Amino acid sequence: MTAILSVNRAQKKFSGLVAVNDVSFDVREGELLGLIGPNGSGKTTMLNLISGALRPSAGEIRLKDERISGHSAHHIARQGVARTFQLVRILPSMTAEENVMAGAVFARNRLWGADAHGLARKLLARVGLDGRADMPVASMTYIDQKRIELARALASDPRVLLLDEWLAGLNPTELQIGIALIDDLRREGRTIIMVEHVMDAIRTLCDRCVVMNTGTKIAEGDVAKVLSEPEVVRAYLGDDDDA
Structure with missing residues (x-):
């Protein structure tokens, strides 16, 4: 391999x-x-x-063939390369969807507008947060904030x-x-x-x-x-x- x-x-x-x-x-x-x-x-x-x-x-x-260090x-x-952190790092003033969209906007294959919205909602559902796209992340539980962070990392298609x-x-x-x-x-x-x-x-x-x-x-x-x-x-x- x-x-x-x-x-x-x-x-x-x-x-x-x-x-x-x-x-x-x-x-x-x-x-x-x-x-x-x-x-x-x-x-x-x-x-x-x-x-x-x-x-x-x-x-x-x-x-692969590129030195990244x-x-x-x-x-x-x-x-x-995408990551999550020991202590959850979220964007507290934003919604769940906006947090995930941030991962898509700054990814290697950058997405904007409707494409970024669509991917964010798909990934929220993927991590078990379907229907909570408009919730402010500051009011979410710890595990849900972890899910947001994971979805944001996945949005970059790492x-x-x-x-x-x-x-x-x-x-x-x-x-x-x-x-x-x-x-x-x-x-x-x-x-x-x-x-x-x-x-x-x-x-x-x-x-x-x-x-x-x-x-x-x-x-x-x-x-x-x-x-x-x-x-x-x-x-x-x-x-x-x-x-």
């Missing part, structure tokens, strides 16, 4: 702190890759490097979709709804990188996973095999003699 995204020896330093240290991995077209690890392991920083929110200190990131976030978005703990903060019922929605996107053939702490979601959804700890990659491969590796278990649970 062809790699659509390649991370090659990426590094990010913040003064004396190395948040991402010489990390490499490929993402295959149509794959859902889990990016996991304990808190502070560098996962979100890696998504920030891919999306252009941060520039790498060293290494490179390529989308070092470019601005809006350039990378127009090349086909080649690679980055989900940063999209399932975080959901109750058990909402969590099952969220897992089913991501599974539907996977079955559509979308390429997704998912940062997530919910292991049930990782086991259910991911084709492969990359495990990071203290900024480095410590494992990569089949989900069940990787999660059983001693170094991964230690990263999450600590050594038996730790006090």
Whole structure:
């Protein structure tokens, strides 16, 4: 399977702190890759490097044949990388439909007017918000705001979709709804990188996973095999003699 995204020896330093240290991995077209690890392991920083929110200190990131590392976030978005955030980012003064339209207007295949309206309503229905296009997003529940953010990302028709703990903060019922929605996107053939702490979601959804700890990659491969590796278990649970 062809790699659509390649991370090659990426590094990010913040003064004396190395948040991402010489990390490499490929993402295959149509794959859902889990990016996991304990808190502070560098996962979100890696998504920030891919999306252009941060520039790498060293290494490179390529989308197909184009080097995207070092470019601005809006350039990378127009090349086909879209994302959601750990803390939901919505446009609170706008309606649900207007929030999703923003994704279409600034996408790689920009849509305007009736086309943008039509796509926004279609995607709202797609994420379970049919009939709520005119609602102000500030008055919506947390999971519905997450759905708005996801629909806005999908409106850009991304080649690679980055989900940063999209399932975080959901109750058990909402969590099952969220897992089913991501599974539907996977079955559509979308390429997704998912940062997530919910292991049930990782086991259910991911084709492969990359495990990071203290900024480095410590494992990569089949989900069940990787999660059983001693170094991964230690990263999450600590050594038996730790006090």
